Amino acid sequence: xxxxxxxxxxxxxxxxxxxxxxxxxxxxxxxxxxxxxxxxxxxxxxxxxxxxxxxxxxxxxxxxxxxxxxxxxxxxxxxxxxxxxxxxxxxxxxxxxxxxxxxxxxxxxxxxxxxxxxxxxxxxxxxxxxxxxxxxxxxxxxxxxxxxxxxxxxxxxxxxxxxxxxxxxxxxxxxxxxxxxxxxxxxxxxxxxxxxxxxxxxxxxxxxxxxxxxxxxxxxxxxxxxxxxxxxxxxxxxxxxxxxxxxxxxxxxxxxxxxxxxxxxxxxxxxxxxxxxxxxxxxxxxxxxxxxxxxxxxxxxxxxxxxxxxxxxxxxxxxxxxxxxxxxxxxxxxxxxxxxxxxxxxxxxxxxxxxxxxxxxxxxxxxxxxxxxxxxxxxxxxxxxxxxxxxxxxxxxxxxxxxxxxxxxxxxxxxxxxxxxxxxxxxxxxxxxxxxxxxxxxxxxxxxxxxxxxxxxxxxxxxxxxxxxxxxxxxxxxxxxxxxxx
Amino acid sequence: xxxxxxxxxxxxxxxxxxxxxxxxxxxxxxxxxxxxxxxxxxxxxxxxxxxxxxxxxxxxxxxxxxxxxxxxxxxxxxxxxxxxxxxxxxxxxxxxxxxxxxxxxxxxxxxxxxxxxxxxxxxxxxxxxxxxxxxxxxxxxxxxxxxxxxxxxxxxxxxxxxxxx
Numbered sequence: 001x002x003x004x005x006x007x008x009x010x011x012x013x014x015x016x017x018x019x020x021x022x023x024x025x026x027x028x029x030x031x032x033x034x035x036x037x038x039x040x041x042x043x044x045x046x047x048x049x050x051x052x053x054x055x056x057x058x059x060x061x062x063x064x065x066x067x068x069x070x071x072x073x074x075x076x077x078x079x080x081x082x083x084x085x086x087x088x089x090x091x092x093x094x095x096x097x098x099x100x101x102x103x104x105x106x107x108x109x110x111x112x113x114x115x116x117x118x119x120x121x122x123x124x125x126x127x128x129x130x131x132x133x134x135x136x137x138x139x140x141x142x143x144x145x146x147x148x149x150x151x152x153x154x155x156x157x158x159x160x161x162x163x164x165x166x167x168x169x170x171x172x173x174x175x176x177x178x179x180x181x182x183x184x185x186x187x188x189x190x191x192x193x194x195x196x197x198x199x200x201x202x203x204x205x206x207x208x209x210x211x212x213x214x215x216x217x218x219x220x221x222x223x224x225x226x227x228x229x230x231x232x233x234x235x236x237x238x239x240x241x242x243x244x245x246x247x248x249x250x251x252x253x254x255x256x257x258x259x260x261x262x263x264x265x266x267x268x269x270x271x272x273x274x275x276x277x278x279x280x281x282x283x284x285x286x287x288x289x290x291x292x293x294x295x296x297x298x299x300x301x302x303x304x305x306x307x308x309x310x311x312x313x314x315x316x317x318x319x320x321x322x323x324x325x326x327x328x329x330x331x332x333x334x335x336x337x338x339x340x341x342x343x344x345x346x347x348x349x350x351x352x353x354x355x356x357x358x359x360x361x362x363x364x365x366x367x368x369x370x371x372x373x374x375x376x377x378x379x380x381x382x383x384x385x386x387x388x389x390x391x392x393x394x395x396x397x398x399x400x401x402x403x404x405x406x407x408x409x410x411x412x413x414x415x416x417x418x419x420x421x422x423x424x425x426x427x428x429x430x431x432x433x434x435x436x437x438x439x440x441x442x443x444x445x446x447x448x449x450x451x452x453x454x455x456x457x458x459x460x461x462x463x464x465x466x467x468x469x470x471x472x473x474x475x476x477x478x479x480x481x482x483x484x485x486x
Numbered sequence: 487x488x489x490x491x492x493x494x495x496x497x498x499x500x501x502x503x504x505x506x507x508x509x510x511x512x513x514x515x516x517x518x519x520x521x522x523x524x525x526x527x528x529x530x531x532x533x534x535x536x537x538x539x540x541x542x543x544x545x546x547x548x549x550x551x552x553x554x555x556x557x558x559x560x561x562x563x564x565x566x567x568x569x570x571x572x573x574x575x576x577x578x579x580x581x582x583x584x585x586x587x588x589x590x591x592x593x594x595x596x597x598x599x600x601x602x603x604x605x606x607x608x609x610x611x612x613x614x615x616x617x618x619x620x621x622x623x624x625x626x627x628x629x630x631x632x633x634x635x636x637x638x639x640x641x642x643x644x645x646x647x648x649x650x651x
Contacts, residue, residue: 314530422531423621430625437632438584445640451633452640453511 005095011041011112017095018045022102030102037066038073040112042080050105052124059084059107059120077114084109088121100178125149130156133236133258135400141278145236150180150255153238157184157251160242165189171202173217177209180255181217184241189248191478197442198250198263213254214261221252221263222441228408230401231441233269234259240274248479264444264477267436268461270399271295276464284464291396292462298393299406300429302336303413305386307425314422324380333418335379339387340411342369448476504645505575511637512571516564519630523623524556532622534609536563539598543606570594571634579642584632587639591631595624 008014022030022045033044042063046056062083070079081089092098092108093116102108105123130144130152146153154168165187172178181202185195201221210216214234218224222231235241236258241251244262252261262269271292276284308314309323309332328335346365350358373379390410397403409432416424439446449457457474473479520536527535540559541550549555578586599612612620 308529316528316530422618426526426531426618426622426625430628433629434584434588434632437636451636453514453633453637455507455510455514 007093007095007098007110007115007117009113009115011043011110011114014095014110014117015043018099021099035060035064037063037080038070038076040073040076042112043110044107045102045110046107046122047103047105050125051107051122055086055122055124056107059086059122077111077116080109080111081118084118084120086120086122090119091116092119100172104178127152136235136237136240136274136398138275138278141274142237142239144238146238146241146253146258146260148256148258150182150253153253153258153260154182154184156238157241157245160238161186161245166245169199171199173202173205173207174210175206175208177211179210179213181210182253182255184245184251184253186245186248189246189473189479189481190250191248191480194250194264194442194478198252202252210254213257214252214259215257217252217254218261221261227435227439228405229267229436229439229446230270230399230405231265231439231446233262233265233399234401235262236260237274243277246484247473248477264442266441266444266448266476267402267446268449270402271397272461273398279464281464281466285462288462288464291398294393294396295402295406296393298390298397298403299410299413299432301390301393302340302386302410303417303425303428305382306333306336306414306417307422310418310421324382326380328380329377330379332380332383333414335383336387336414337411339379339383340391340407340414343387343391344407444476504641507641508571508575508638509568511634511641512567512569513564515571515630515633515637516567517560519626519633520560520563522629523626524560526622526626532619533616534619534623536560538608539606543608567634571638574635574638575642578635579638581635581639582643584636587632587635588628589631590635591628592624594631595627598627599623 005017008017018024024030024032024045029048031044031046031048033046035042035044044056044060062085063080066076066079066083072079081091090101092101098108098117098119101119105121105125106119107122109118109120111117125148127147127149130147132143133145136145144156146156150170157168158166163186166184167187168182168184171181171183173181183195183198183202198221202217205217205220207216207220218232224231235244241260241262245251250263252263272288273291276287276291279287305322312320312323315322324332330338346361349361353361370384374381374384394403394407397406413425413428413432416428418424420427433447433451436447437445437451445452448454449461454475456472457476460470460474471484472482473484475482523532524535524537526532527538535556536559537550537555540562541555574587574590578590581587599609599615603609603611
């Protein structure tokens with residue numbers, strides 16, 4: 001942090017300071033304008049890309065009218081303060097503070113013979129309006145989503161939580177980027193310990209810039225290490241965010257990112273989706289179960305099928321038809337891994353490919369590669385089937401991060417199964433569960449409420465109950481108030 | 487501070503609630519992991535299943551090979567698990583971390599397959615079991631012990647410390 005420089009009475013001194021520091025004249029996007037009011041210099045500094053021109057023009061009109069209306073030269077600073085017709089006007093006595101605000105889009109006004117400057121919030125950030133987030137679509141319900149603008153985002157949350165006890169605390173992180181980070185929680189529900197831990201972690205971040213906003217914050221907050229599982233949940237839906245606030249979670253949002261971080265998070269936060277809560281309880285439970293089956297299949301189906309093909313004697317009599325009818329030219333495990341890599345390649349390609357081309361690409365992939373690979377004897381048909389099922393299972397995982405973590409685990413399980421057969425699969429499964437149990441996110445056991453077991457909470461996850469029936473907040477967030485109606 | 491005392495998270499869990507939690511953990515753990523064990527035996531990962539121990543050791547009727555026997559033995563395991571959970575609660579609830587509960591599971595496995603084996607005439611001695619069966623049963627017992635043990639000690643820790651952050 002550079003040392004504090006008080007604003008000088010001599011306006012030329014301020015000007016030379018600012019010109020040098022900001023590189024006015026070198027950087028074309030920093031604007032400077034000087035007008036003369038009652039024979040005294042008044043200077044404006046602004047960033048062209050971040051100011052709303054119409055407001056600035058309005059301010060200038062009001063100010064230049066001073067020359068016609070006001071006779072008293074001595075009171076110029078207070079006249080100007082009065083005439084800055086905007087609700088957010090502040091006096092600043094310190095140059096670096098002015099520079100920070102100037103660079104976030106406020107306009108700075110310096111007056112001759114005055115040892116403070118005014119900053120007026122005329123920000124207008126380039127950005128999009130609230131849109132439905134691509135990754136969390138629902139059939140019914142609100143279609144607004146968070147945007148890249150932190151102010152709009154707090155507004156979207158406020159609209160759903162008009163509680164006087166909602167707190168939006170803002171911090172600036174990053175020596176150079178000075179990114180705004182906001183943590184939101186409801187004061188009399190969220191656990192003080194959790195809030196304080198998060199504030200402490202955020203304040204201790206020492207970095208030059210947060211270009212990757214929320215992701216960088218996450219990495220400082222939870223010590224991820226080599227663990228592939230997502231330790232926080234993201235959402236771009238204000239209704240999901242508000243719901244978690246009511247439950248006692250703490251949200252972290254970073255400017256320039258539409259993704260809110262929800263803390264604390266468990267594994268089971270990643271397997272739920274807003275859609276389940278937009279349908280009737282029975283339908284919601286049904287969707288949940290189908291989804292759970294899909295997620296389970298995405299991890300365990302392939303290694304399980306592999307072990308059955310390696311040792312057909314394992315199959316119970318009713319299931320003897322399982323397993324490839326003809327021995328292929330390539331070992332099954334190699335086929336599985338190749339097919340899995342192929343699907344992964346397709347997925348990556350589909351992300352970068354423009355939409356019109358990706359349809360064609362899908363056709364090539366499905367018809368040509370799949371069918372022809374079977375015809376030429378590269379793959380057996382059953383491999384394609386099971387790889388496809390587990391790929392669909394990964395796509396049905398609501399959390400993109402979890403689906404990729406599960407994919408890595410699937411490959412590991414396949415390899416260990418191929419090496420050690422039944423023992424490999426069983427030990428792999430055990431290690432998977434042990435690893436998840438051992439994982440903690442902000443001191444929250446990751447596999448809660450399964451291990452450690454909490455019957456009520458587990459039933460809430462396995463089945464969707466109607467909202468009037470769910471009276472208690474989840475105990476894992478240690479809410480100060482366990483009952484929802486209070 | 488006076489008002490804060492009223493908050494529920496600051497109240498100590500009553501022993502009765504702790505006890506019912508322990509019992510429900512045991513019961514559910516019994517159902518779930520014996521069900522997993524049954525699946526493992528259905529796919530011949532292991533030659534022994536809950537049914538082998540609980541029903542086929544005493545009875546030799548036809549119905550012991552039906553699904554009814556499996557359901558009954560799963561229920562029996564969950565009732566026995568109530569006892570297992572109580573034992574863990576009494577002896578080991580103050581332990582921390584995963585290791586004590588994993589060792590607890592291993593100890594249960596050792597007790598069943600080594601010490602108690604003479605009670606079950608139908609189960610082959612350890613040396614005659616195939617390696618798949620041994621590995622599978624050990625793993626299931628580890629997870630079973632983890633489930634019961636870690637849940638109880640976490641619950642206990644949670645109830646004595648107002649918050650665990």
